[in-house]
Amino acid sequence: MSTHVIIQMSERASTMDVREVSVLLRGEPEPINRWIRTASAPRTALYVAVIVAGTGIYGAAMGCWRQPLQGLYTAIKFPLIVLLTTLGNGLLNAMLAPLLGLNIGFRQSLQAVLMSFTVAAAILGSFSPLLYFLVWNAPPLAAHVSGVYPIIRLTNVAVIAFAGTVGCARLGQLLGRLSDNPAVGRRVLFAWLTVNFLLGSQLSWILRPFFGSPDLPVEFLRANAFQGNFFENLLQALQQLF
Amino acid sequence: MGATPPRIPTGSWAGYQAAPEPLGTNPVERTPIQGVIGAVEAILRQPRRVMFQMKQPNAGGLIISLLAIAVVCSLVYGVVVGTFSGAQQYWAAPVKIACGMLISALICLPSLYIFACLSGSQARLAEMFGLVAGLMALLTVLLIGFAPVAWVFSESTHSVVVMGSLHLAFWFVAAIFGLRFLHAAFCHLNAKTSGGFQVWVAIFLLVALQMTTALRPLVGKSDRFLPAATEKKFFVQHWLDCVATDPTWNETPPKAPRQDAQN
Numbered sequence: 217m218s219t220h221v222i223i224q225m226s227e228r229a230s231t232m233d234v235r236e237v238s239v240l241l242r243g244e245p246e247p248i249n250r251w252i253r254t255a256s257a258p259r260t261a262l263y264v265a266v267i268v269a270g271t272g273i274y275g276a277a278m279g280c281w282r283q284p285l286q287g288l289y290t291a292i293k294f295p296l297i298v299l300l301t302t303l304g305n306g307l308l309n310a311m312l313a314p315l316l317g318l319n320i321g322f323r324q325s326l327q328a329v330l331m332s333f334t335v336a337a338a339i340l341g342s343f344s345p346l347l348y349f350l351v352w353n354a355p356p357l358a359a360h361v362s363g364v365y366p367i368i369r370l371t372n373v374a375v376i377a378f379a380g381t382v383g384c385a386r387l388g389q390l391l392g393r394l395s396d397n398p399a400v401g402r403r404v405l406f407a408w409l410t411v412n413f414l415l416g417s418q419l420s421w422i423l424r425p426f427f428g429s430p431d432l433p434v435e436f437l438r439a440n441a442f443q444g445n446f447f448e449n450l451l452q453a454l455q456q457l458f
Numbered sequence: 459m460g461a462t463p464p465r466i467p468t469g470s471w472a473g474y475q476a477a478p479e480p481l482g483t484n485p486v487e488r489t490p491i492q493g494v495i496g497a498v499e500a501i502l503r504q505p506r507r508v509m510f511q512m513k514q515p516n517a518g519g520l521i522i523s524l525l526a527i528a529v530v531c532s533l534v535y536g537v538v539v540g541t542f543s544g545a546q547q548y549w550a551a552p553v554k555i556a557c558g559m560l561i562s563a564l565i566c567l568p569s570l571y572i573f574a575c576l577s578g579s580q581a582r583l584a585e586m587f588g589l590v591a592g593l594m595a596l597l598t599v600l601l602i603g604f605a606p607v608a609w610v611f612s613e614s615t616h617s618v619v620v621m622g623s624l625h626l627a628f629w630f631v632a633a634i635f636g637l638r639f640l641h642a643a644f645c646h647l648n649a650k651t652s653g654g655f656q657v658w659v660a661i662f663l664l665v666a667l668q669m670t671t672a673l674r675p676l677v678g679k680s681d682r683f684l685p686a687a688t689e690k691k692f693f694v695q696h697w698l699d700c701v702a703t704d705p706t707w708n709e710t711p712p713k714a715p716r717q718d719a720q721n
Contacts, residue, residue, distance in 0.1 A: 238575045241572065241575035241576055242575050242576070242578055242579075242580075338572065339572055341568070342568035342569045342571065342572040343568075343569055343572075345564070345565040345566075345568060345569075346565060346566070346569060346661065346665065348565075349565050349665060349668070352672070352690075353668055353671070353672050353690055353691075353692065354690060354692075355688075355690050355691065356687065356690075359688075367692075382576060
């Protein structure tokens with residue numbers, strides 16, 4: 217039975233079909249255009265489930281280098297950041313789209329963002345065994361072995377950047393098709409990425425730590441979670457650098 | 459003398475890559491593969507047949523056969539690896555090599571599926587699993603071919619570095635053929651680009667090399683089955699440490715007696 221027949225059957229049914237995630241990964245235009253135009257609670261639930269599972273498993277791998285408990289905390293916080301960013305910017309994204317030339321409603325803009333995060337989460341989930349393997353082979357964080365922390369940090373940056381880039385690429389392709397104008401699609405994509413980065417970075421600051429520090433206790437949130445912000449910290453780091 | 463060579467016909471440039479013929483075009487490819495021996499024959503001599511059968515709904519038997527080949531061949535080669543040190547390594551090396559190979563493949567399988575989807579492939583996860591099983595089967599069958607050579611060297615040297623390097627070299631050559639099979643299968647999966655596959659190959663090689671360090675010792679002796687948590691290191695560091703401590707690479711030649719001492 218071909219993938220397309222399966223997708224059509226799932227569209228008529230009221231159940232989730234995990235194989236739809238592979239359609240998102242491939243970026244197949246016809247089924248995706250159809251999905252964005254029709255409301256489907258099971259499909260939305262599937263996206264949320266993939267986001268929670270993919271980012272959760274990856275977050276657990278990130279945090280378990282410090283301690284298993286940190287792994288559990290990060291497994292909870294990573295999906296929270298994605299979902300809170302999506303919901304927090306939902307209204308703003310829905311207002312920006314028509315203002316910039318793409319006439320879609322709140323549900324469609326929310327679904328488009330969820331689709332892109334689903335792609336990114338699927339990629340992160342698939343790389344989580346690799347990250348677990350890397351962390352398992354690394355000397356403990358508390359051992360302060362030189363060179364290990366940069367390797368793990370750079371690996372995480374590379375994987376998250378790759379997943380994010382692919383998610384953004386698929387979102388850009390979708391917005392271009394919805395607007396029939398690649399330039400409009402790019403404008404909307406840039407605007408959405410900017411506001412998502414603004415909110416997402418601050419949520420990451422509040423919900424830290426994700427790796428944990430060997431010199432600090434394992435906590436779900438730092439005591440000063442709501443003091444300061446991501447950009448202040450970035451500016452201070454740049455000032456110290458120069 | 460001075461005759462002009464014939465013109466090379468257009469369209470026959472050696473570097474021209476024609477589109478691969480669709481799988482199943484040859485009637486032999488459509489013949490089901492029966493049993494383990496049939497699977498060994500097919501993976502060596504008829505890889506396209508394996509690729510075509512992997513797309514069929516009842517490919518489970520073929521996948522199990524390929525996995526069985528991979529496990530058995532890696533156990534046999536592991537015994538050869540263990541002959542260098544003897545004692546506990548006669549059973550520890552085969553177990554580690556077989557388990558390490560399977561775990562490496564499982565770790566890398568999800569990312570391979572993702573890369574296949576991103577490149578436009580319609581392959582199912584089960585099909586990718588079968589192709590990875592084919593990769594492991596071909597790799598380990600070729601290692602069996604290297605086994606007599608490896609055994610002769612095992613009996614001829616006492617250097618862990620030399621034997622380890624030799625086994626890695628054999629493994630690398632076998633891996634090239636296995637990855638070539640997987641790449642050919644990838645091309646038949648309607649993938650539009652192979653960039654993702656190339657990245658995955660790099661990931662697979664790194665994981666496999668690190669696995670040899672994570673499961674050490676494979677060549678040599680140790681009081682422990684696996685290294686302690688405090689001994690964890692990456693494979694490059696492990697190789698450098700081995701070279702630094704191997705007596706063969708570090709012993710100083712005995713000084714020749716001074717001529718004047720005899721007078």
